[in-house]
Every structure is written in C-alpha cells, then in structure tokens.
Amino acid sequence: MVRFSYDVNQHLVELQASDWTGLEQLCVDGQVVSRKFSFSPQSEHRFQLSNGECCRCQLISDPTCNQTLCRIYRQEQLIASLKHSEANKYLYGYQLLLLAGLSCLLFAYI
Template structure:
C-alpha cells in the first residue's frame, strides 16, 4: 500500500493506492471522499475541500525512475509534489508475495491434517 499525506489549510488529505489491486482512495480528515480502480500508470481524483474549493490529485509513475508521484493542485496551481521511490514498491510487493506463500503453506497443512 502506498500512502501520500498532506495538509491543505484546515484539511488533512491522504491518497492511498494498492500496489497490486489497483484500488485508489482519497480521504479528507479521515473520511473517504473518492475511490476508483486504476491499473494504468496515471490517474486523477478531484475532491471538494471544506473551504469550498476543489483539490485535484494526480498519481503518476515515472517510467524512467519508477518513482511514484502524487501531485496536488488547488485552484489550478500545484501546491505539492510528493514522491515515493521504487524501493517502497518493491518492498510492498515482496511482503505481499511472502503473505501469499504463507497462506499457501498454511492451506496445504490444513488439507493434510484433514485427510489424516
């Protein structure tokens, strides 16, 4: 899971994106305000803020560096460009594979004990 957090005046916003399942969610002050599936290298969310303005989130993957970027715009102006490196992406994928392997081993053991 990749997460970008930023505070815009009175609103704390967070974009969470799954590395594997393509689910992206945007939260404002802990409340989910946008959700979508994305399997491409770029997506965008436009969400309302408490001050009446909208914020736009762009999620991008740089094909050269494999960095994941979240650009945040308010009133059409870029206010933040947040980045996470490819190490985070590789680490989260490795954890997912380890979890899947563990579930497979556990399932096999359960099947063996049920047959005895």
C-alpha cells in the same frame, strides 16, 4: 501500497494506492471522498474542501525508475509534489508475471 499525506488549508489529505490491486482511495480529514480502481500509470481524483475550494490529486507512476508522484492542486494551482520511491526495483516485473500467470489460469479454466 503507497501512501501520501499532505495538509491542504488545514485539511489532512491522504491518498493511498495499491499497485497490486489497483485500488486508489482519497481521504480528506479521515473521510473517503474518492475511490477507484486503476492500473493506469496516471490517474486523478477531484475533491472539494469544506470551504468550497476545488482540489485534485494526480497520481503518476513511472515503473522505469520505480517512483510514484502525487501532485496536489488547489484552485488549479500546484501546491505540492510528493515522491515515493520503491525499494524493490523488480516489483513491476513481479506484477506482470503475476498478471500473466493469472491470465493463463483463467484461459486454462475456460
């Protein structure tokens, strides 16, 4: 699970993403404003602040260097680029192994 928090114009923006389940959730001031499942290396969440400003968060994962970026835009201007590095460099390999194992079990069941 990776979490990013940033203050955008006095609004707390929090993005949480699970690399195991693919669930991504964006909260503004504690309220969920966007939720999706994504195993893509890049995803985007759009939201609007109470003053009407349009914002978006980009989540970018790079498994080669075990780093996840969260870019936050307000009115199409980049206002923050946050980084999260994984301590476990083998995590991506474990995910692929788990996915392959679950696929084999599913095919064996069918």
